[in-house]
Amino acid sequence: xxxxxxxxxxxxxxxxxxxxxxxxxxxxxxxxxxxxxxxxxxxxxxxxxxxxxxxxxxxxxxxxxxxxxxxxxxxxxxxxxxxxxxxxxxxxxxxxxxxxxxxxxxxxxxxxxxxxxxxxxxxxxxxxxxxxxxxxxxxxxxxxxxxxxxxxxxxxxxxxxxxxxxxxxxxxxxxxxxxxxxxxxxxxxxxxxxxxxxxxxxxxxxxxxxxxxxxxxxxxxxxxxxx
Amino acid sequence: xxxxxxxxxxxxxxxxxxxxxxxxxxxxxxxxxxxxxxxxxxxxxxxxxxxxxxxxxxxxxxxxxxxxxxxxxxxxxxxxxxxxxxxxxxxxxxxxxxxxxxxxxxxxxxxxxxxxxxxxxxxxxxxxxxxxxxxxxxxxxxxxxxxxxxxxxxxxxxxxxxxxxxxxxxxxxxxx
Numbered sequence: 001x002x003x004x005x006x007x008x009x010x011x012x013x014x015x016x017x018x019x020x021x022x023x024x025x026x027x028x029x030x031x032x033x034x035x036x037x038x039x040x041x042x043x044x045x046x047x048x049x050x051x052x053x054x055x056x057x058x059x060x061x062x063x064x065x066x067x068x069x070x071x072x073x074x075x076x077x078x079x080x081x082x083x084x085x086x087x088x089x090x091x092x093x094x095x096x097x098x099x100x101x102x103x104x105x106x107x108x109x110x111x112x113x114x115x116x117x118x119x120x121x122x123x124x125x126x127x128x129x130x131x132x133x134x135x136x137x138x139x140x141x142x143x144x145x146x147x148x149x150x151x152x153x154x155x156x157x158x159x160x161x162x163x164x165x166x167x168x169x170x171x172x173x174x175x176x177x178x179x180x181x182x183x184x185x186x187x188x189x190x191x192x193x194x195x196x197x198x199x200x201x202x203x204x205x206x207x208x209x210x211x212x213x214x215x216x217x218x219x220x221x222x223x224x225x226x227x
Numbered sequence: 228x229x230x231x232x233x234x235x236x237x238x239x240x241x242x243x244x245x246x247x248x249x250x251x252x253x254x255x256x257x258x259x260x261x262x263x264x265x266x267x268x269x270x271x272x273x274x275x276x277x278x279x280x281x282x283x284x285x286x287x288x289x290x291x292x293x294x295x296x297x298x299x300x301x302x303x304x305x306x307x308x309x310x311x312x313x314x315x316x317x318x319x320x321x322x323x324x325x326x327x328x329x330x331x332x333x334x335x336x337x338x339x340x341x342x343x344x345x346x347x348x349x350x351x352x353x354x355x356x357x358x359x360x361x362x363x364x365x366x367x368x369x370x371x372x373x374x375x376x377x378x379x380x381x382x383x384x385x386x387x388x389x390x391x392x393x394x395x396x397x398x399x400x401x402x403x
Contacts, residue, residue, distance in 0.1 A: 075353070082336060086362065090343040095336055102353050110355055116289050116305035125304060131312040132288055135353040137334070144338035153327035175331045177324070180314025182331040195334060202314045 049074075049101075049221070058097050061140050062191050066221035067101055068214050070108065071136070075100040093143075096195075101136040107208040108134035128202040134209040135198075136218065142192040147171060148184075155181070161216055163187070166223035170216065183212055185219045194222060264330075268306060270320035273298035276371065280363070281321040283372045284329040285309060287350045287361040294361075294374045333363060346373045 049067040053059055057078035079095035102108075110133040113119075120130055150158060150171070157174045170187035185196040196215050201208035210218075229237075265277040272278055278296045285291040291305040303319040310317045313328050321329070332350045337343040346362040362373035 075358075085360075086336065086346045090337060090345065090347070094338050094341040094343065096338070098351070100351070100353055100358075112290055115301065116285075116291050116308060117301045118304070120304055120308065122307075125307045126311055126317045128311040130289070130308040132359075133353045133355070137351065139334055141335075141338045144340060146338070146340040148335055148339050151327070151331060153323065155324050155327060156331075173331065175313075175328045177314035177328060180312075181328055182313070184331060193339060197332070197334060199313070201312045203312070 052101070053099060058099055058140075061097055061099075061142070062189075062194075062222055063099060063140065064138060064218045064221050067136070067218060068103070068210060070103045070105050071101040072104050073102065075102070096139040096141045099138045099140075101138070103134040103136070103209065105208075107203050107205060124204075127204045129204050131201055131203060131208065134201060136210055136215070137195075137197040138218070139195045139197075140192055141194070144193040145188055147186045147188060147193055148195070151175075151184075161185075163216070163220040163223075165220045168220075168223060170219050172212065172216065174212065180207070183210075183215055185215045187219060189223050194219070264321070264326040266323070267321035267326075268298055268303060268319055270318075270322055278302075279372045279374065281306070281326070281329065283361040283363070283374060284332065284350055286374075287352050287359045288329075288332070290354075290359060294372075 049064045049071070050059075052067075052071075052074035053061070053063060053076050056076040057080075058074075058076045077098040077100070079092040079097060082095050082098070083090065083092045111130055112132070116130070124130065151173050152158075153175070155175055155177055157176050159172050161170050161172050162168075163170055166189070168187050168189055170185050173184040173186070175181040175183075180200050180202040182197060182199050187194055196219055198210040198215050199208075200211070264280055265272050267273075267278050267281045274297050276296065278298050279294060282291060282294040282296070282298075282302055285302065285305040286294050289305040289308050291301060306321055306325065307317050307319045309315075309329070310319075310325055315325055315328060329350075333348045334351070336347050336349055346364050348363040348365055350361040350363075352359045364371050364373060
């Protein structure tokens with residue numbers, strides 16, 4: 001009896017199927033890579049906000065350790081820069097250091113298109129559609145013990161708030177225009193006096209800028225972790 | 228009969244009291260000037276130092292140009308945009324509520340207890356092309372606006388020209 005053993009054969013349809021599968025996999029990988037490359041790198045908010053001023057003149061300044069998640073960067077202006085900007089009319093050691101934290105998000109972006117004028121539709125202007133970018137301004141005056149003169153006015157609300165973490169008191173000045181308007185938080189400690197300024201802005205979709213609670217939390221973070 | 232010593236004591240006390248009262252009044256007037264700019268626009272002045280002060284803030288907040296102390300349609304639109312974003316009634320007039328709101332954006336450049344020379348307060352807005360700024364000066368008797376760039380600077384009440392770009396900045400003079 002003769003038994004014939006057939007050699008294993010690769011059937012053509014298998015080859016075709018494998019090739020199609022491989023090609024499909026490659027297409028999927030390539031498409032995924034191409035689409036992925038268009039996405040922005042995930043933004044990582046630093047664990048400590050002082051990292052935002054690393055390498056600047058504010059590096060060793062007493063400053064916020066916490067900022068809202070919508071803050072991705074900081075712009076530092078040193079006393080030397082400010083002095084140069086005002087014609088060097090005053091000693092640098094009496095000038096404050098400014099740290100400006102721009103806020104991310106569509107509602108916080110500047111919406112001006114050209115200068116103010118007839119090209120800005122009246123109804124859009126009235127809705128708050130034309131507004132500047134939102135930012136939180138922090139100014140430190142090292143060695144100072146005083147705050148600015150207290151504001152007054154029918155739409156001005158001034159109150160002193162306990163900063164829970166640092167144990168300090170801060171003066172919160174709100175110019176309250178139907179829930180919107182600028183907010184100033186000012187306080188002092190053994191190293192100097194400080195100011196935070198933000199705007200609770202009105203926009204067509206609601207609001208922009210930081211909340212009062214966020215500004216107070218920023219203020220509280222300045223001294224809390226330095227001690 | 229009062230003695231000479233009594234007269235001297237009484238006179239000295241009167242002078243000291245007068246000086247204290249004058250200092251308090253001066254301080255109150257100084258604060259009042261910062262928070263009570265004259266109304267500007269259709270409801271008030273349309274030219275002069277008060278207009279410059281309002282336009283100066285509007286230049287920083289909305290990009291208004293030029294800041295020349297002459298109220299115009301562009302200034303009114305800028306005011307409306309400022310008012311709307313700050314929750315104010317939108318009427319294009321820099322009334323007291325609007326000016327107080329503008330004033331809240333003014334930040335001291337120097338230590339609050341230090342008497343800076345020249346421009347010592349600033350409004351600063353972050354902007355895509357770089358910050359927009361407006362400068363002011365303040366002392367015990369008066370305050371005024373610095374307008375960049377150039378030398379057209381118009382204090383509100385003393386009507387004295389102050390130049391930011393000149394070698395020697397002219398200070399506001401307190402008379403009397």
